[in-house]
Amino acid sequence: MNPKTNGYDSGVTRTESGARRTYNQYCGLASALDVLGERWTLLIIRELLMGPRRYSSLLADLPGVGTNLLAERLKSMTERGLVRQVQSDSGARMSYALTEVGQELRPMVLGLAKWGMEFVGPYSPGEVVRPHWGFLAVEAMFQPDKVPDRDEQYQFEVDDQVFHVDVRDGRAHAMKGPADAPAMIATVDAATFIEIGTGRKTPLAAMVTGKLKLDGDIEAVLRCCDLIGLETGALRSHATAG
Amino acid sequence: MNPKTNGYDSGVTRTESGARRTYNQYCGLASALDVLGERWTLLIIRELLMGPRRYSSLLADLPGVGTNLLAERLKSMTERGLVRQVQSDSGARMSYALTEVGQELRPMVLGLAKWGMEFVGPYSPGEVVRPHWGFLAVEAMFQPDKVPDRDEQYQFEVDDQVFHVDVRDGRAHAMKGPADAPAMIATVDAATFIEIGTGRKTPLAAMVTGKLKLDGDIEAVLRCCDLIGLETGALRSHATAG
DNA sequence: CTGCATCCGCCTCGATACTG
DNA sequence: CAGTATCGAGGCGGATGCAG
Numbered sequence: 008m009n010p011k012t013n014g015y016d017s018g019v020t021r022t023e024s025g026a027r028r029t030y031n032q033y034c035g036l037a038s039a040l041d042v043l044g045e046r047w048t049l050l051i052i053r054e055l056l057m058g059p060r061r062y063s064s065l066l067a068d069l070p071g072v073g074t075n076l077l078a079e080r081l082k083s084m085t086e087r088g089l090v091r092q093v094q095s096d097s098g099a100r101m102s103y104a105l106t107e108v109g110q111e112l113r114p115m116v117l118g119l120a121k122w123g124m125e126f127v128g129p130y131s132p133g134e135v136v137r138p139h140w141g142f143l144a145v146e147a148m149f150q151p152d153k154v155p156d157r158d159e160q161y162q163f164e165v166d167d168q169v170f171h172v173d174v175r176d177g178r179a180h181a182m183k184g185p186a187d188a189p190a191m192i193a194t195v196d197a198a199t200f201i202e203i204g205t206g207r208k209t210p211l212a213a214m215v216t217g218k219l220k221l222d223g224d225i226e227a228v229l230r231c232c233d234l235i236g237l238e239t240g241a242l243r244s245h246a247t248a249g
Numbered sequence: 250m251n252p253k254t255n256g257y258d259s260g261v262t263r264t265e266s267g268a269r270r271t272y273n274q275y276c277g278l279a280s281a282l283d284v285l286g287e288r289w290t291l292l293i294i295r296e297l298l299m300g301p302r303r304y305s306s307l308l309a310d311l312p313g314v315g316t317n318l319l320a321e322r323l324k325s326m327t328e329r330g331l332v333r334q335v336q337s338d339s340g341a342r343m344s345y346a347l348t349e350v351g352q353e354l355r356p357m358v359l360g361l362a363k364w365g366m367e368f369v370g371p372y373s374p375g376e377v378v379r380p381h382w383g384f385l386a387v388e389a390m391f392q393p394d395k396v397p398d399r400d401e402q403y404q405f406e407v408d409d410q411v412f413h414v415d416v417r418d419g420r421a422h423a424m425k426g427p428a429d430a431p432a433m434i435a436t437v438d439a440a441t442f443i444e445i446g447t448g449r450k451t452p453l454a455a456m457v458t459g460k461l462k463l464d465g466d467i468e469a470v471l472r473c474c475d476l477i478g479l480e481t482g483a484l485r486s487h488a489t490a491g
Numbered sequence: 492c493t494g495c496a497t498c499c500g501c502c503t504c505g506a507t508a509c510t511g
Numbered sequence: 512c513a514g515t516a517t518c519g520a521g522g523c524g525g526a527t528g529c530a531g
Binding site for chain 1: 272273274275276277278279280281282283284285286288291292295312313329350353354356357358360361362363364365366367368369372375376377378379382385386389439440443446447
């Protein structure tokens, strides 16, 4: 509409001390991306969504980040109120935790994680996998309209990490740690777990190759698969056949 | 062997033709960010969420992007199946439109836009504003539990753009173009509209300074404000007083 | 050892010029 | 109008330094 003389400054805003690249747009999404859009930021938030983490722990689970960049991102996120430093439970060392504002990103992060499942290819050695990412994957895959009627728990043991899904009053929640009385226990390695989540591998196929072990009531297994949107046709017929 | 080039770089995957920086993580979010995380990509999707757009139109509404980068992003998004080229309604020229996969990003984009509202400061001349961003702002601000009982329409005229909210059967939808029978018409400039959305300015304050004009039933205005989460206390008392 | 800060090479980005 | 080509600047990644 206007010619190019509408007085903007080329999309880059610069200050004396910290040069920071902003979109310079008066818009909620642009402002959100000014905060979150730089490299690694949302992955750091993904890590912190599962609880407070130490600097070195973040560094270990985000290979390639570079220590200076991680420190700079954490500082920036702290200044903007997404992250705060908290006392680590064991000792006087500090951990980083999400603030309320940071926690508000959970639904969007989960939505992006689910959306991105479609772009996850077959697992290739050399790619980084962490078992606790399966926790978020399960949370992202919840089908709100498929929550079982009965209250029960499903436990997942992914590599060395244990978490469970708690179904209660028609709602499902993902929780860290073991369940009190799991109706089903799935034991699996992290890569296979993600691979099943993407739909590239069915639970049955993973069981056949020995990558996945399922203990407990077969009906509970099927309800759990329905809850997280996994295909159960082959598994169902296999169960009745076996 | 050169010690700097031994092995492979973690975090960077390189192919012969197009070098592309990926997180190299077997995770849905990381894959999503490999697709969406580069600069300008999500802002291009924001533009396309409101309908097909021409190349030059995108360029005009994304100042600072640089033509090469816009072309490269559109090509990449087309290859990945987020975007496709469609026939423009007027003439044989091509426009860019979101595919089904691209449309699936709407809730996450709206969520981020709403979240980012908190980081939008007061409007400073020099920042870019576009009236159609108000369309997305309204969509992002919908309070699903505050949809009015009665079916009605609210029309918004932001600079030269007209859109409306259609309330029907307990659901609200944002639509392009004028309403059939609007119960309320708001006329406002784009900057003020976003400023109200962020909560930095109340509708009443904007009316007093002449930036916002509200026509129609005062009760409809109040219902509309409730629907999009705007503070109505002062407006309500002002209406009864006047 | 943890939690950063500094330095350096490279790749992405942004602006301009240019072409069909 | 719809891009492609080019080039300088700076963000990013990796290695290293250093204080507590």
